[in-house]
Amino acid sequence: MASSVGVDDYALTRVPDSARYAWWSVAVQRFGQVSALSQFLLGATIGFGMGFWQAFLAFTLGAVILELITILVGVIGMREGLSTSMIARWTGFGRGGSALIGLAIGISLIGWFGIQSAVSAQGLVSLIGGLPEWGWALVFGLVVTAIVVRGFHSMTWTAYLTVPAFLILVGWSIISELSRHDVGALVASAPPGPQLSLLQGTTLVAGGFIVGAVITPDMTRFNRTTGDVVKQTLVGVTLGEYVIGMAGVLLAHAVSSAEITTIVTSSVGWVGLLIVIAGTIKINDWNLYSSGLGVVNFIGTVSGRKAHRGLATALLGLAGSVLAAAGILSKFTDFLTVLGVAFPPIAGIMVAEYFVVKKWRGDLEAARAKDTVPEDAPLWVPATIVVWVAAALIGEFADWGLPSINSLVVAFVLYVVAGKLGLIRGVGRSRTADADPIPAP
Numbered sequence: 001m002a003s004s005v006g007v008d009d010y011a012l013t014r015v016p017d018s019a020r021y022a023w024w025s026v027a028v029q030r031f032g033q034v035s036a037l038s039q040f041l042l043g044a045t046i047g048f049g050m051g052f053w054q055a056f057l058a059f060t061l062g063a064v065i066l067e068l069i070t071i072l073v074g075v076i077g078m079r080e081g082l083s084t085s086m087i088a089r090w091t092g093f094g095r096g097g098s099a100l101i102g103l104a105i106g107i108s109l110i111g112w113f114g115i116q117s118a119v120s121a122q123g124l125v126s127l128i129g130g131l132p133e134w135g136w137a138l139v140f141g142l143v144v145t146a147i148v149v150r151g152f153h154s155m156t157w158t159a160y161l162t163v164p165a166f167l168i169l170v171g172w173s174i175i176s177e178l179s180r181h182d183v184g185a186l187v188a189s190a191p192p193g194p195q196l197s198l199l200q201g202t203t204l205v206a207g208g209f210i211v212g213a214v215i216t217p218d219m220t221r222f223n224r225t226t227g228d229v230v231k232q233t234l235v236g237v238t239l240g241e242y243v244i245g246m247a248g249v250l251l252a253h254a255v256s257s258a259e260i261t262t263i264v265t266s267s268v269g270w271v272g273l274l275i276v277i278a279g280t281i282k283i284n285d286w287n288l289y290s291s292g293l294g295v296v297n298f299i300g301t302v303s304g305r306k307a308h309r310g311l312a313t314a315l316l317g318l319a320g321s322v323l324a325a326a327g328i329l330s331k332f333t334d335f336l337t338v339l340g341v342a343f344p345p346i347a348g349i350m351v352a353e354y355f356v357v358k359k360w361r362g363d364l365e366a367a368r369a370k371d372t373v374p375e376d377a378p379l380w381v382p383a384t385i386v387v388w389v390a391a392a393l394i395g396e397f398a399d400w401g402l403p404s405i406n407s408l409v410v411a412f413v414l415y416v417v418a419g420k421l422g423l424i425r426g427v428g429r430s431r432t433a434d435a436d437p438i439p440a441p
Contacts, residue, residue: 001120003248005017007068008056008151008308008309008431009151009152010081010221010308011083011106011293011296011297011309012086012293012296012297012369012373013082013308013372013373014063014080014081014082014371014372014373015081015082015219015221015222015372016062016081017208018226019222020081020091020224021156021222021223021224021246022225023225023227023228023231023232024072024223024232025156025308026219026220026222026228026232027228027231027232027235027236027379028055028156028159028160028235029155029156029159029219029282029286030219030232030233030235030237031163031232031239032159032162032163032166032282032283032286033209033212033235033236033240033282033283033286033398034209034212034236034237034239034240034244037054039244039245039248039250040241040243040244040245040248040251040279041119041210041235042204042205042208042245042248042254043055043244043245043246043247043248043249043251043366044248044249044251044252045204046058046196046205046245046248046249046252047191047199047248047251047252047253048191048192048193048198048206048257049065049193049194049200049201050195050198050249050310051188051189051190051191051197051235052187052188052189052246052250052253052254053187054091054198054201055201055246056246056249057202058201058202058204058205059205059241059242059245059246059401061198061205061206062201062202062204062205062206062404063078063205063208063237063241063242063419065202065206065225065404065405065408065418066205066206066209066210066212066213066237066241067233067234067238067270067404069210069213069216069239069344069351069408070213070216070233070237071229071233072347072351073214073216073217073350073351074215074216074217074219074220074223074229074233075220075226075229075349075353076091076217076350077216077217077218077219077220077221077223077229078217078220078221078223078225078226078228078229079354079368080217080364080368081221081368082217082221082373083218083221083290083293083294083297084105084214084215084216084218084290084293084294085098085099085101085102085105085294085297085298086098086103086293086297086373087217087291087350088101089374089377089378089432090360090361090363090364090374090377091117091349091350091353091354091359091360091370092207092349092350092352092359092360092381092384092415093350093381093384094377094378094379094380094381094384094422094426094427094430095301095303095350095377095378095379095380095430096380097380097381097384097385097388098198098294098297098377098381099297099298099299099301099302100193100254101294102168102293102294102296102297102298103294103295103298104294104300104342104343105211105214105215105290105293105294106291106292106295106298107318108211108343109211109215109287109288109290109291109294110287110288110291110316110319110320110323111320111323112211112283112284112287113141113144113284113287113288113291113316113317113320113321113323113324114137114141114321114322114323114324114326115324116280116284116287116388117137117140117141117144117280117284117313117321117323117324118133118137118324118325118327119142120136120137120140120277120280120281121133121134121135121137121325124136124140125132133325134324134325134326135325136260136322137324137325138321138322138324138325139436140280140321140324140428141264141284141317141320141321142315142326143283144280144284144285144318144319144326145288145318145321147281147285147312148285148288148289148292148313149313149317150315151309151310152222152289155283155285155286155289158281158282158285159282162277162278162279162281162282162321163278163282165274165278165280166279166282167356168170169204169274169278170244170247170279173419174247174250174251177251177255178250178251178254180254181254181343186254187200187250187255191253192252192253192256197404198295198303199403201402202402202404203402205241205245206344206402206404207404209237209241209363210343210344211343212257212402213347214288214343214344214346214347215290215294218286218289218290218293219286219374220237224265225351250400251321253307256404257270259351276328280352280381281394286328287314287320288313288316288317288320290319290322291313291316291385292309292312292313292316293309294373295307295312295316296308296309296312299312302333324396336421339393341392341395341396341398341403341404341406341407342392342395344391344404344405344407344408344411344431345391345392345395345398345410345411346388346396346405346407346411347388347408348391348407348408348409348410348411349384349387349411349412350412351412352412352416352419353414353415353419353424354359355421356416357415357416357419357420357424359419359424360374360377363377364379373432374432375431375432376429376430376431376432377426377429377430377432378426378427378428378429378430379427379428379429379430380426380427380428381424381425381426381427382427383415383418383424384415384424387411387414387415387418388411390406390410390414391406391408391410391411391414392407394406394410395407395410397419419441
């Protein structure tokens with residue numbers, strides 16, 4: 001049954017050189033991740049509570065945070081050809097810790113999948129009706145699931161179609177609405193809603209894509225060089241944050257609403273339907289794809305058995321569609337705030353281990369030379385779990401700086417210090433039962 005549901009797409013093995021793509025093929029998908037309808041929602045949320053230039057500063061600070069994390073973690077993924085949760089086994093977390101990361105990624109991205117499907121459902125109900133909002137959420141979620149089950153190749157062609165369509169239609173929407181306003185007046189206008197501080201705005205920007213930054217290896221394992229990772233990050237994150245995010249800010253000021261459906265449909269009518277469809281498909285496929293990889297790693301770690309990525313993806317897509325139908329969109333801001341402090345420590349620890357402490361770097365390099373994964377991994381690394389929790393708590397409760405940056409930097413520093421003191425030690429060893437290569441799809 002499982003083997004007939006999609007492809008496994010190197011879920012637990014290295015991506016071989018023969019299966020890697022030119023940088024622009026991956027870059028289109030990276031840009032599609034950032035330039036999505038949720039970015040409009042984020043821009044509208046910030047614009048509803050911030051002036052234009054304050055919002056610009058929040059997006060700038062947030063983008064710098066995201067690009068730094070994305071490049072460093074992405075280079076690890078490119079070099080090793082492994083997914084985020086698999087790499088975590090040898091970048092400080094051990095097999096048990098990587099299972100926790102896989103589960104955390106799976107849960108958070110299914111939340112994102114539900115949010116995106118709910119945004120689409122709102123637009124579809126207002127534009128064409130026919131089904132209740134929960135019905136459209138289910139339909140849309142299941143359509144995206146069908147694409148993702150087929151793997152990275154299917155998602156590449158989806159990106160080639162949906163990303164240009166989304167950008168053209170969004171450009172039309174922006175020009176159509178802003179042509180009826182004095183842009184200078186909008187830039188100078190006060191926010192139409194309750195005011196957000198710079199700290200809150202930057203945290204929302206960083207939280208809005210922090211999980212995407214942390215799971216970058218799921219995408220960059222298909223890259224060929226470090227330069228490819230840097231180019232696609234600078235292009236994708238910068239354009240996505242500024243072009244889409246700041247457009248959302250201006251439109252929120254123009255329409256005096258943070259409601260994305262109101263903004264999209266205020267001046268372009270039925271074209272809004274195409275914007276909703278194109279904008280959501282391209283981000284939601286990656287939400288579901290990485291969620292499936294994380295859960296496959298979790299199941300393999302806990303049960304010792306290989307779960308098929310395609311089947312796991314199908315089940316997760318159904319779960320995410322149900323979450324959308326149940327109304328997860330109402331928790332959007334709270335959801336971003338939690339992600340903004342819980343996920344950066346993962347990247348901080350991985351970067352500290354791989355580039356500075358290097359406790360298990362040799363294992364990865366030796367296995368890479370044989371085009372496989374290390375034969376075993378530490379079962380647990382207790383110091384890492386302590387660092388992760390401590391960094392997240394500091395990010396949540398410290399009343400200075402930016403929470404996302406705080407948790408990231410604290411995790412990096414604490415892990416390096418623990419490494420220099422000899423506290424980074426594995427407890428137990430676990431054979432990598434899934435080290436045998438999986439046949440190419």
